[in-house]
Structure formats: structure tokens, C-alpha cells
Amino acid sequence: MTEVKMTVNGREVSGDVEGRTLLSTFLRENLGLTGTHVGCDTSQCGACVVHVNGKAVKSCTMFAQEAAGADVATIEGQAGADGSLNTIQQAFQDYHGLQCGFCTPGMVMSAAALLKENPKPTEAEIRNYLEGNICRCTGYHNIVRAIMAASGQDVPAVAAE
Amino acid sequence: MYNFDFEQPASVEAAVAALQAEDTLPLSGGQTLIPSMKQRLNAPAKLVSLTGIDALKGVSVDGGTLTIGAATTHATVAAEATAYPALAALAGGIGDPAVRNRGTIGGSLANNDPSACYPSAVLGTGATVVTNAREIAADDFFDGVFTTALEEGEIITAVKFPIPEKANYQKFEQPASRFALTGVFVAKTADGVRVAVTGASEEGVFRWTEAEEALSANFTPEAVDGLTASADGLISDLHGTPQYRASLIKTLTKRAVAAA
The missing domain is CATH 3.30.390.50 (CO dehydrogenase flavoprotein, C-terminal domain)
Structure with a gap:
């Protein structure tokens, strides 16, 4: 076991990990931050997306030791200290951007990364950016609408394709 | 996944030395290697991470040549290889955004997946693959599915693209x-x-x-x-x-x- 230290949601954390310990495992099992979901474990679904040094990554496809010293942001750090939802989370609630909710942590973290890069994305840019986030309820339209709303844009009536 | 020892050297020399150990593999972005280890298709005794080596990162232009450090992510190439727009566009279309934030050009080339994007750019441009030991022309680098001219323990340090018209x-x-x-x-x-x-x-x-x-x-x-x-x-x-x-x-x- 090796001790690994990093900053998670602004808090200095450390824990003992094996070489094979994934960042997702470290977050969930060492730190108890179970908001980061592991959907597929094969890098396909994006439920485990967190930010490492500001970049969206799949935490199930990165070893904990690779994040040593990094600044990590997870879904738990998105709401305010008083529990108030941030703009993206509130928009997901307002526009019913979740059904079962399993993919939601990854969707919100991907949306946050997108809006940081591109504050006013088009619908097509949103859909393109969410390519690596799978919603098996297929609730994509409302997710896209929520992100349009979170970016302060008019929300289109998205037609079923 | 079977357990392994993890090492993260800060220089190419230290990485090459660490790779001399038996049953040791280099780890770059890990977007193929980690899933394959989960499936136990790969089970190294030790992984040597290359992404802590700053000398392996970055995009630069010198005259008509674009040079990309081997541990440069697809996202960085997409954003910074503006001197070679076709290459930047290719990098921006690999996988999805989260994969592009981890996956690297050197890792993709060393893996030589038969369906990967980067090998076509390297071969199609007639680029040069630079390793810790030598320079390899694209025509001599790819050697069949998941096989390259790289020797055991040899690592890619950069890729040099002559910028086409x-x-x-x-x-x-x-x-x-x-x-x-x-x-x-x-x-x-x-x-x-x-x-x-x-x-x-x-x-x-x-x-x-x-x-x-x-x-x-x-x-x-x-x-x-x-x-x-x-x-x-x-x-x-x-x-x-x-x-x-x-x-x-x-x-x-x-x-x-x-x-x-």
C-alpha cells in the first residue's frame, strides 16, 4: 500500500491505496464519496466523470496514484455549503434532466466542464460533448434542455428524433 | 484487475531505467491499457507512468515541422495543433471529451490499434516517430495489428509531422x-x-x-x-x-x- 494525497472538493485528503486502486474506487471507498457512480467500468458510460485539475475525466479509467497532488472535483462539491443546488443542478431539477438518476453525477460534471470551455453551447455542441455520457433511461432531450437553461439560453422544444 | 507496482518517474531516463524490470509496461493515458487490465488481458507486475514527465508534453512548431510530445493529450493537440488543422480536427474527434483529456498520442501509436485514428495521420503525413533511442519513419513504424517497431522498454518521446499543403x-x-x-x-x-x-x-x-x-x-x-x-x-x-x-x-x- 502507498499513501496518496490529493485535494478533493477543496479539502486535503489522503489514503492508502494499491497500484490497481482506481480513482473512482478511492473516492467511493476510501473517502465515502459515493456520488461518483460506476456504471459500466469499461470507460463507456461516463457516470464516473469527475474533474482532475479542471479537466473532465473518467475516474474509473485512471489510477488513484495518477491523481496524487491533483485538484479533484466531484459531484459532492457542486452544491453550496448550505446544500443549495448550483445552476446546473437546479436546471436538471427544473427541466427534469434525470429519470432514474444513475448517470446524473457524470452528466452534471460533464456539463460543468462543457460550460467552462464553452459558456453558450449550441444544442449540437451539447449533444456532441455528452458523447461519452450514456443515459440508459434515454432521457437525453431533457438533459440537453437543462444544460441550455443552465447556460442562460432559451430552451428549445427539443423534438424527438 | 490483478495488482501491480506503480511508479511515476519525472524524467525519460528514469522511465527507461524503470522499464528494464521484468514484466513491466509503460502507462500513458491508460484509456486502452486500464480497460484491458480490468479484463485481465494485460497483467503487468509493474506500470511505469509516463504522464508525470514534463519533457514528453507539448506542441511546438519549427519551420514546416509540427512536433508533439508523446504524453500530450488528444484534447491538447485538438486545441494547440493549429498549425496543422487536419491533425487538430482528428485529435478532437477521438473517443469523447473525457477520453481526450487522458489519452495521449504516444500511447495511441505504441498501442497501434487497427481502428485508431492517429496511426493514419502519422502514416498519411509521413511523420517521424522519435523514441528515447532513435527516430523511426512512419513507413517503418507500424508492423501489423497492435505491433510496432518499438523494442522492449523503448518509449516514444515525440512525433514530428511535416506540415502538408x-x-x-x-x-x-x-x-x-x-x-x-x-x-x-x-x-x-x-x-x-x-x-x-x-x-x-x-x-x-x-x-x-x-x-x-x-x-x-x-x-x-x-x-x-x-x-x-x-x-x-x-x-x-x-x-x-x-x-x-x-x-x-x-x-x-x-x-x-x-x-x-
């Missing part, structure tokens, strides 16, 4: 994996045209030389009208027959020339 990459995406069902990279240089095809052959990336000759004489989509890509040795799987892929090669070549 015109280039374009057309990828027909397999929507589940986001790899190329077939992809064609076309580049026009002062020395002629190169056409590299990925995702199609059982032998990995290859050059379509008949199209290169035709396009060197006449760089228009119509120049390949009279040609037929051979279906011999092309991949047959549930996503497409060899004949389908052969048809894609021609269609994508024409589209790439039109868009270049």
Missing part, C-alpha cells in the same frame, strides 16, 4: 466504440499525395498506393473514380463486411480530398 481526415465512426469503422487520412505535400487507411485492414493501418498515384497526378475527388479498393485482407465483423469497408475507403478518400 493540404490534408483531411474522414472517419466513419463505429458509434458504440467511437473508433473508426474505417478512416482515411489524405495529405498533399510537395513530394506528392499520401493516403492512409485505418480501421479497415486485418494488418492495421496501410497506404492506398493506387489512390496516391492518381491523386498526385490530379488532386480531385474524381481522380479516384476509376479505382477500386481491394477487399482482400480487410476486416470482417458484425459492423461491416470487407466489401463494405472497401467501399468506405473509396468514398472517404473522395470526401477527404474534397474537404482538404
Whole structure:
């Protein structure tokens, strides 16, 4: 076991990990931050997306030791200290951007990364950016609408394709 | 996944030394290696992470040559390889955003997945693969599916692309994996045209030389009208027959020339 230290949601954390310990495992099992979901474990679904040094990554496809010293942001750090939802989370609630909710942590973290890069994305840019986030309820339209709303844009009536 | 020892050296020399140990693999972005270790297709005793080596990162231009450090992520190439727009566009189309924030050009080339995008750019541009020991021309680097000219313990440090006059990459995406069902990279240089095809052959990336000759004489989509890509040795799987892929090669070549 090796001790690994990093900053998670602004808090200095450390824990003992094996070489094979994934960042997702470290977050969930060492730190108890179970908001980061592991959907597929094969890098396909994006439920485990967190930010490492500001970049969206799949935490199930990165070893904990690779994040040593990094600044990590997870879904738990998105709401305010008083529990108030941030703009993206509130928009997901307002526009019913979740059904079962399993993919939601990854969707919100991907949306946050997108809006940081591109504050006013088009619908097509949103859909393109969410390519690596799978919603098996297929609730994509409302997710896209929520992100349009979170970016302060008019929300289109998205037609079923 | 079986357990392993993890090492993260800060220099190329230290990484090369660490890779001398038995049953040791280099780890770059890990977007292929980690999933394959989860499936126990790979079970090294030790991984040597290359992403802590700053000397392996970055995009730079010197005259007509674009140099990319091996541990540069796809996202960085997409954003910074502005001197070579076709390459930046290719990098921006690999996988999805989270994969592009981890995956690296060196890792992709060393892995040489038969459906990966980067090998077609390297072969199609006639780039040079630089390692800790030598420089390898693209034509000598790719050696069949998941096989390259790299020796045991040898690591890619950079890739040097001569910037072509015109280039374009057309990828027909397999929507589940986001790899190329077939992809064609076309580049026009002062020395002629190169056409590299990925995702199609059982032998990995290859050059379509008949199209290169035709396009060197006449760089228009119509120049390949009279040609037929051979279906011999092309991949047959549930996503497409060899004949389908052969048809894609021609269609994508024409589209790439039109868009270049």
C-alpha cells in the first residue's frame, strides 16, 4: 500500500491505496464519496466523470496514484455549503434532466466542464460533448434542455428524433 | 484487475531505467491499457507512468515541422495543433471529451490499434516517430495489428509531422466504440499525395498506393473514380463486411480530398 494525497472538493485528503486502486474506487471507498457512480467500468458510460485539475475525466479509467497532488472535483462539491443546488443542478431539477438518476453525477460534471470551455453551447455542441455520457433511461432531450437553461439560453422544444 | 507496482518517474531516463524490470509496461493515458487490465488481458507486475514527465508534453512548431510530445493529450493537440488543422480536427474527434483529456498520442501509436485514428495521420503525413533511442519513419513504424517497431522498454518521446499543403481526415465512426469503422487520412505535400487507411485492414493501418498515384497526378475527388479498393485482407465483423469497408475507403478518400 502507498499513501496518496490529493485535494478533493477543496479539502486535503489522503489514503492508502494499491497500484490497481482506481480513482473512482478511492473516492467511493476510501473517502465515502459515493456520488461518483460506476456504471459500466469499461470507460463507456461516463457516470464516473469527475474533474482532475479542471479537466473532465473518467475516474474509473485512471489510477488513484495518477491523481496524487491533483485538484479533484466531484459531484459532492457542486452544491453550496448550505446544500443549495448550483445552476446546473437546479436546471436538471427544473427541466427534469434525470429519470432514474444513475448517470446524473457524470452528466452534471460533464456539463460543468462543457460550460467552462464553452459558456453558450449550441444544442449540437451539447449533444456532441455528452458523447461519452450514456443515459440508459434515454432521457437525453431533457438533459440537453437543462444544460441550455443552465447556460442562460432559451430552451428549445427539443423534438424527438 | 490483478495488482501491480506503480511508479511515476519525472524524467525519460528514469522511465527507461524503470522499464528494464521484468514484466513491466509503460502507462500513458491508460484509456486502452486500464480497460484491458480490468479484463485481465494485460497483467503487468509493474506500470511505469509516463504522464508525470514534463519533457514528453507539448506542441511546438519549427519551420514546416509540427512536433508533439508523446504524453500530450488528444484534447491538447485538438486545441494547440493549429498549425496543422487536419491533425487538430482528428485529435478532437477521438473517443469523447473525457477520453481526450487522458489519452495521449504516444500511447495511441505504441498501442497501434487497427481502428485508431492517429496511426493514419502519422502514416498519411509521413511523420517521424522519435523514441528515447532513435527516430523511426512512419513507413517503418507500424508492423501489423497492435505491433510496432518499438523494442522492449523503448518509449516514444515525440512525433514530428511535416506540415502538408493540404490534408483531411474522414472517419466513419463505429458509434458504440467511437473508433473508426474505417478512416482515411489524405495529405498533399510537395513530394506528392499520401493516403492512409485505418480501421479497415486485418494488418492495421496501410497506404492506398493506387489512390496516391492518381491523386498526385490530379488532386480531385474524381481522380479516384476509376479505382477500386481491394477487399482482400480487410476486416470482417458484425459492423461491416470487407466489401463494405472497401467501399468506405473509396468514398472517404473522395470526401477527404474534397474537404482538404
